[in-house]
Amino acid sequence: MQRALRLLEAVGSHADGAPAKQLARETHLPLPTAYHLLRTLTHEGYLRRDNGVFLLGDAVGQLAGGAAQNRRSKIANSLAHWRDTIGVPVYFAVYEDGEIELVAVADTPAAPAVDEWADFRETGHAHAIGQCLLSQLDERARRDHLDRHPVQPITPYTVCDGRTLLERLEATERMQPVVERQEYALGTVCAAVPVAAGSAAAVMAISVPLHQEERLLPAVHRLRLDIGRLFGSLVFSISI
Known part of the structure; x- marks a missing residue:
């Protein structure tokens, strides 16, 4: 083989x-x-x-498709594990071909995911997933993204302009979590954790209601401890 x-x-x-x-x-x-x-x-x-x-030959495409489906199934199972273990919605996203792609979400009726009321791809400046993905890019790629998807107010707490956002991203330590409070959705706080995925920028993220904010950092800590163990065996590609 x-x-x-x-x-x-x-x-x-x-x-x-x-x-x-x-x-x-x-x-x-x-x-x-x-x-x-x-x-x-x-x-x-x-x-x-x-x-x-x-x-x-043509069968290679089918093989690649099957492998991608297998990866997605493993990702979904891992998200479900964290959702049930930590008790919060869990998200997985990648930065692919210059865009933010939300690959999978695991939530429950008791702990629902954030409603994507504004397109995640266009509002990366306003949510933890987007900010964490952008923090993993180089400056040129960040500016290119913001040229195509300019900073705009989503809530009263959203970062006010592109320059401020770029300064924030520059100050973010590589491969460190990003926390966002009500910048995308009022009443919600989110955190995103970078995931090593080959050459692709990828993140795991969680969200909790504002009145449960004290649960956020312990949940992030638990997530970071488990990510390497559960995702270490997965082979990611940019075309995940």
């Missing part, structure tokens, strides 16, 4: 395909073994052969 995956990775690194001998050399496989695996992968649809070179 590992040898077949190495061949798939090698083929995927060549946009115009590569011949068997080159692939065997790049993967450090004996040529007869490489030929056998390449024929099998071609028969199964993971590769196709064209003019003596091998290219990725």
Whole structure:
């Protein structure tokens, strides 16, 4: 299995395909073994052969889709674990292709998630998820995001302008939690924790009603302790 995956990775690194001998050399496989695996992968649809070179086949897309679905299922299960353990709504989001994507949410009727009354993608400056994601970007990427999604008042507590927000983000220590109080939704406080997800910026977040604010920091502490243990085995990609 590992040898077949190495061949798939090698083929995927060549946009115009590569011949068997080159692939065997790049993967450090004996040529007869490489030929056998390449024929099998071609028969199964993971590769196709064209003019003596091998290219990725249609089945690779299905494989990637299945892997992505498996990751999403693991994420959903982990969120449900934290929701039940900590007793608060739990969110997972990534920064993908210049936009904030809320991937999954786990909540209960007794502890509902924040209502997305204003598009999360356009209001990243106003909620903990967005602020935490933006804090993980470099200055150029932050300014590009704010050029496309300018700072605007969401509540009386929302950061007042782009310059103030950039100064706040610059002062945020990398991979540290971000806390937001009523900047996105009145009566709600939120916290977001950075998650190591390869090259992607990603966060876990929680929210509690304002009158339960004393629960927020203990919940964040519990979440940070558990994140590495439960998410360490997951392989994230930007196209999560």
